[in-house]
Amino acid sequence: MVPPVAKSEEKCRRCGASLSDSLRHCPTCQADAGAPNVRACRTDENLKALAKRFGDAQARASVKGCLEEFESLSRLIETQSGVVVSMPARMARSAMDDPNWLYTNYERLVGGRVRMPAGPGNDRHRFGVGGALFGSYASDIMYGVLSLTKMGLPTYGDLHCRLRSVTIDQRTSFLETNSYTFVSDYSIAAGEKLPVGYTACWRKRHLLVLAKVASLLSTGQSETDWQAILIRSDGKDRNNDDFVEAHIFEGFDKNAIESMIKHSDKKLSRADETDRDLAISAFKSFIGETK
């Protein structure tokens, strides 16, 4: 018996069968239709809404007299931005030590075997965030942030790993903000349609960023200022973080990591510090070996 799958209006380019919104492969011929989160961003409706938000942002920048900054940032995002995943030191060390290491999320690993951890009521709501955004493939999504540099969010780990674009660009989408904030702000329930214009695929990520941050632009800003606008965090409380969230379909291994750096301000225990430095050291050797 074939498991029920959500039907899509999209057709398989190979066999013409209807694709599922939540499956990467055509259920009929198994041709790769592309990551479902990316396909969800590429709908006409979303692209149009995104383009409109971008156009409005551009107009506002023009009125403020900072069109030049707007365009510079847009170019930078298009050409230099990438995804950074932050991870705890112990995890990074383990990743660098184990040749077979594959980065994957907890939900995917244990979801099939045990129920999700239960907590207070609002937590139950938050557990629904992944489902609200991605449906049945939520457990296949790895989270990261869009960054202009090698730095990511310190609240999510001790080490920042920027991923090689070529390894993720076909399977990564972006959400304008933290998914919990997004689902909460728009009161999205599971199964409901998402507001359009707030997600983007890799090639349109600059539109999403500019639509979000245009109001924060001012004349004379540089790349450093924009990184601070793109990722805002007090390093302590995740609730105070603001960033563009990257959603990577399925995991990655250490070959996908382009750079690994420590967060300079973060105070770690001696054990974590050793783990962190070991991870960086091993990463450097690894890069040296593969070059």
Place this chain on the structure above:
Amino acid sequence: MTGISSRSAGVILVPKPETSDYAVFDVVESVEKDPVEAQYLYSAAQDWEEIEGNDATALIERATREYWIARTVSHLRMAIRGLEESLEVRVFESTEEILGSRLTSEDVLNRLLVAPLADTSASVALARSALTHGFSVVASVLDELVELQSLLRRLTDHWLGLPDELFIDMPESKEEIWRTLVENHRLSDLLKSDNGDDFENKWNLLAFSFTRPQSRTGVSILGKELSLRLFPSDESERTPTGVQTDEAEPWHGHVERRGGSDHDTFVRVQKQIFAIAKGVSEGRDNRAEKFLRQLIKEQTSVSGGENYAVMSLCYIAQLCADMFRTDFEIMCLDLALQLKPFDARSLIQSGDHFKRVGKYEEALEVLEQARHSEGSDVATSSMADVYSEQGKHEEAIRIYKTIPDWNNKAAVLNAIADNLRKVGNMAESEAIYKSLIDRCRRGLLGYADSEFRALAGLAEIAKRQGRFDDALCFYEDILRREHENDRARLFYRLGLCNVFKLMEQYHAAYRIVGDVIVDYPFAMVARFIRGSILGLIGEEWNGLKDLPEGKGSRSGQEWLRRYYRGLLLFKLKRYEDAKKDLVEEISNTIATGEGKAILRLGAALWFLREGKVFEADSFLSAIPDLYDCHLQYLSLVLRLHSATQKKDREAVASLKRLIANLEVVDTKLDLAVNAIAEGDFSLAITYVTDALLKIAA
């Protein structure tokens, strides 16, 4: 209860009671994680595993242990692959700390044995580095890892060569079985199996890790098959499986110099020496020798480094002497003499070594050589010590007096006073000690260090005369003051401890000797004394831990171990075992004078309990004149015991008269006399045994 644990993430999912929910517990921070935060928990895909435990606490404990093992193994693996020095040292530090608190070396070693190393040279280098930096536990683990590689390769070759048919009936895969072996069993022990039976017995313990009967049967079949392959012939022809040692390396030559200040170097060398001494104390001679070789290579790699190497060797030899490892001691001294054949210190220490092992002629020969090098006075004095050791005190005094200007040399005068004391010439001895103290207090040149030793001499006289309070005052006076000679302080502390023992203040004695052991972990005499104190307070079993059966070579003062051990076994009514130490080994034991007399008292006790009075008498009659009132009293009580058993009324009366003229220094002995008079020999023996345990030469 089943939990799901990730070693890389350091978390465990613990089922919540009466629900189907799980709590996420961080085993590193020892906290339950916020369920929302847990959503961001990423880990290696392959390391989530189900683990079993009786309750949540057991699950968390197991997951915590597994995390630390995995982390430590990961650290060492990364270090083997190569790290920059500062990070390598941090890994050593962290690993050493974990191995000293959370895990044992075996835990980590067994996991590292999961597969043979592709190249052992990196591990060898890492072990050396660990040792050079003073991390002896890490060095030991790495060293053993390397040592076991050939055996591991042999086992894995046979394992991989096992036919698939052997695994057909087993629900677990070949890989799962191997993993269970590595994680749940002491693979290192299995590798060191002596023969096929030994291997099979150890292997079969693996069956307990499987619940299904077919798995257990399968494991047993695998064990038999492997045993046959590893030990194809019978035991007499079996392939040797002893640990293979590396090819002999030269003792000196070029090695890479370590950076750091002189102080760093000093601290590092100290740690290396400690690791060597630890290896010797644990009987891991191969390792100790290897570490020693590394140290000497490092020290001799620089111009003039031979002097430092000789100093290190002499110091290690001294530590070995303290542990009665005279075999390793002489090896160090021989090496020192190879590096610098006429080094006075090495020659004098060699002479001292020969003296302690009873090779008096050789001692005198070596010291004669030393006399012709720099330290002729010390060599002469050491020659006199050799005579003193043989009980030839008059000859010793004569030789001391050949040292030029001897009557103005504090050390020589002290030695003469000691010898006079030993022949019972207490008055003359006391006069010399007092004169030395006086000269020192008047600030005369050359007497500054003599006061403590002279005071200790007076304390020993007081002790022998039964004036324990005076002895206590002398020792306390010595120890109240600052000392430059730390090693001498060790003996004064033990002297004080012995006085407390005689005064039956066992807790004070125990506290002192315990502190001494902390400060001088390799001073075996201190352990022997502690063992005797434990015996006196009714903890004979614990006492025996400090008095293990002797394995090493024999030397002076080692007789104390046999003597105390024999008495503890005697107290435990293990008379046949006690006989070995108290009676049979006497002829092989190196002891002279008072030491020999004490041993004879112990042997007499053993025979008296057996009712063999003639044998007891033969030991008692060989005891020479005694100058220690406690020993005198003891000797008379044992003679009285014998005479009473023999019903020799005349002797009994004579002995009673002699005893009555003595001051009672030990009330237990007085009680023993009463018990003998009442014919309760068993009770008398109980009192005498404790009195013998209190003795400390």
